[in-house]
């Protein structure tokens with residue numbers, strides 16, 4: 001038998017030469033912990049939204065643009081000599097979508113003409129149901145052909161005839177279902193629409209809002225990409241912080257994230273210039289985030305715009321009132337009943353039932369952009385104005401300030417703060433005690449965290465690691481354990497950013513890497529570690545007494561009052577001479593003969609190993625085993641250097657997996 005790659009003889013030798021760390025988990029004491037210990041955070045970065053978790057396959061589907069990112073034909077190519085151009089017609093599809101694509105042709109062309117879209121760096125084509133639609137303006141008798149084809153060989157994998165309902169001077173929507181006859185060998189595919197020029201009167205047709213969706217997560221209309229959504233659901237997350245991040249702030253005061261421009265039919269969403277170098281469609285809008293929460297069982301943590309833009313500009317005190325009103329309107333849209341003005345707006349869009357909303361965050365990182373004066377405006381009047389108005393109208397709402405007590409803000413209880421420690425792994429190790437002195441009045445959300453810099457003193461201006469890497473993840477485990485030890489004062493914690501499209505990204509360290517090809521979706525080392533810790537939730541932590549304080553072992557113990565299980569989570573950082581650490585764990589009051597499930601994560605590629613999307617490798621080794629209680633009442637196991645483990649004592653007779 002081989003355990004953790006070490007022959008039994010070596011283990012026996014180690015067991016006799018190393019003293020075990022004996023840890024007693026007491027059955028009494030401790031505190032109730034937050035019910036939302038770990039969650040997700042959405043930020044429009046790395047094409048995490050459009051071309052990411054938002055399942056739309058057509059890029060630049062509605063020719064949206066801005067001063068920063070002008071309207072263009074990017075991603076579109078003509079077929080058989082059609083002439084494509086952007087037009088701002090005097091009768092646009094909608095006020096929100098003023099630009100459209102004109103497709104001109106000559107009626108003497110004998111072949112069908114049209115256009116193709118390259119998708120978000122390709123399109124995943126499989127034998128499944130694609131739902132498509134497009135708007136056409138112009139006179140056309142005949143039919144359109146919608147097809148999915150190879151960008152490499154032009155092979156058609158599936159196509160469908162769409163009878164024309166097009167009319168002169170009118171925008172008419174055409175809808176279709178396309179089921180390819182075969183799976184494409186790669187994702188280097190395009191979506192094409194073609195038509196017969198002979199049927200066109202007037203020499204051209206105008207097109208807009210050309211959309212194609214694969215099946216979505218839980219079959220939501222306008223929904224989420226299933227493989228990515230399912231990977232997130234498998235983390236057992238408990239909350240979603242949205243819509244950002246810097247994306248909430250917007251690039252300047254003219255372009256914050258405007259909730260009321262992200263709702264309703266897609267043709268009424270103008271989109272906006274994002275803060276990460278591209279225009280965003282806002283197809284993933286306020287209602288879609290709330291559906292995401294419903295479908296994954298997540299507590300929404302809705303961030304409202306607090307009057308600060310990413311360029312550091314902020315709203316003066318005398319001009320703030322309309323923005324406070326706007327935030328109240330947004331909250332009313334979400335949770336007001338259908339008799340209120342904004343509740344009525346929601347109902348008119350097809351959602352008569354209010355959503356539950358208990359957490360509001362006021363702004364994002366208000367301590368950063370525009371500091372010091374921008375920050376001063378937050379601590380002197382912006383935070384208070386939003387907080388007072390929201391508390392007055394919604395006394396049960398939990399308010400979260402965007403800075404934390406660690407950003408030198410005194411946050412008036414019961415409001416919480418938000419702390420964003422992006423760190424070197426050694427920092428998490430050194431700061432393990434950071435939360436221990438928080439008082440019950442210092443409730444803190446960790447709205448973003450991640451090990452981003454390699455050890456060695458490279459500061460914030462320095463480079464990010466190219467991918468999440470093993471020792472970074474072990475540092476994160478130490479950090480996550482430090483939050484759960486203080487689970488009565490740490491509201492919850494979430495890794496950020498969570499997604500990275502490998503074809504265009506701005507931030508390298510993310511939980512999941514992906515591209516159009518679903519086979520390339522890569523779960524990082526940090527994903528696996530987060531998953532282990534998050535899928536064994538504690539509802540009440542328990543005091544522990546270790547026999548010695550090692551400098552490497554970090555742990556938390558607790559019970560889950562919902563399942564009746566007792567749980568011990570442990571991370572081992574650098575050890576003396578790289579030796580494994582024997583652990584002898586005793587749960588006070590546990591009956592003789594009990595068993596426990598051990599899940600241990602190690603790396604087979606050392607501290608610097610990482611999961612590389614180009615290789616499709618996984619350096620994380622997961623070892624599971626059932627531990628039997630020894631004669632002296634302990635569970636004994638070995639923690640190798642740089643490992644993370646969970647010991648779970650389920651209800652007797654039940655299995656130990658979550």
Ligand SMILES: *[C@@H]1O[C@H](CO)[C@@H](O)[C@H](O)[C@H]1NC(C)=O
Pocket residue numbers: 029030031439440485486488489541542543
């Ligand atoms: C319980 O909370 C108090 C303060 O809120 C803290 O001092 C104590 O260490 C906590 N106990 C455990 C087991 O976390």
Ligand SMILES: *[C@@H]1O[C@H](CO)[C@@H](O)[C@H](O)[C@H]1NC(C)=O
Pocket residue numbers: 063064065066067070071087088097098099
């Ligand atoms: C067309 O409309 C877009 C907005 O969609 C605008 O940015 C652009 O300047 C307009 N172009 C012209 C030629 O008016």
Ligand SMILES: *[C@@H]1O[C@H](CO)[C@@H](O)[C@H](O)[C@H]1NC(C)=O
Pocket residue numbers: 121122151152188
């Ligand atoms: C698709 O193939 C073409 C032709 O080889 C290439 O230029 C393009 O980069 C490929 N696109 C993607 C997304 O792989």
Ligand SMILES: *[C@@H]1O[C@H](CO)[C@@H](O)[C@H](O)[C@H]1NC(C)=O
Pocket residue numbers: 078079080152153154
């Ligand atoms: C695919 O079709 C395009 C557009 O009609 C054409 O330009 C290209 O040469 C074709 N490629 C192949 C490999 O046939």
Ligand SMILES: *[C@@H]1O[C@H](CO)[C@@H](O)[C@H](O)[C@H]1NC(C)=O
Pocket residue numbers: 258260261326
């Ligand atoms: C959204 O709200 C803002 C501020 O209240 C308002 O100026 C704007 O007209 C609204 N936009 C839409 C599309 O309703």
Ligand SMILES: *[C@@H]1O[C@H](CO)[C@@H](O)[C@H](O)[C@H]1NC(C)=O
Pocket residue numbers: 253313314315316319
């Ligand atoms: C805030 O007030 C100052 C001083 O009156 C003024 O210069 C500045 O333009 C104002 N800022 C905004 C965003 O209106």
Ligand SMILES: *[C@@H]1O[C@H](CO)[C@@H](O)[C@H](O)[C@H]1NC(C)=O
Pocket residue numbers: 367406407408
């Ligand atoms: C908080 O204060 C410390 C010490 O004065 C300083 O180093 C740090 O930059 C401050 N943080 C913020 C966000 O202002």
Ligand SMILES: *[C@@H]1O[C@H](CO)[C@@H](O)[C@H](O)[C@H]1NC(C)=O
Pocket residue numbers: 405406410411413437438439441442
């Ligand atoms: C914690 O809360 C107390 C009481 O509200 C406050 O005095 C203190 O400044 C807060 N911050 C820290 C870091 O303890």
Ligand SMILES: *[C@@H]1O[C@H](CO)[C@@H](O)[C@H](O)[C@H]1NC(C)=O
Pocket residue numbers: 546547548549
């Ligand atoms: C471990 O460290 C804690 C905190 O410094 C201390 O209270 C405790 O006595 C130490 N335990 C042992 C066994 O040294």
Ligand SMILES: *[C@@H]1O[C@H](CO)[C@@H](O)[C@H](O)[C@H]1NC(C)=O
Pocket residue numbers: 426429455456471574607
């Ligand atoms: C832990 O070991 C790594 C190398 O594996 C090193 O970079 C790091 O500085 C060490 N940290 C501590 C706190 O010793």
Ligand SMILES: *[C@@H]1O[C@H](CO)[C@@H](O)[C@H](O)[C@H]1NC(C)=O
Pocket residue numbers: 020022584586630631632633634636
């Ligand atoms: C319990 O027994 C194991 C061997 O079975 C030993 O390694 C461990 O130190 C003992 N623990 C205690 C608390 O006596």
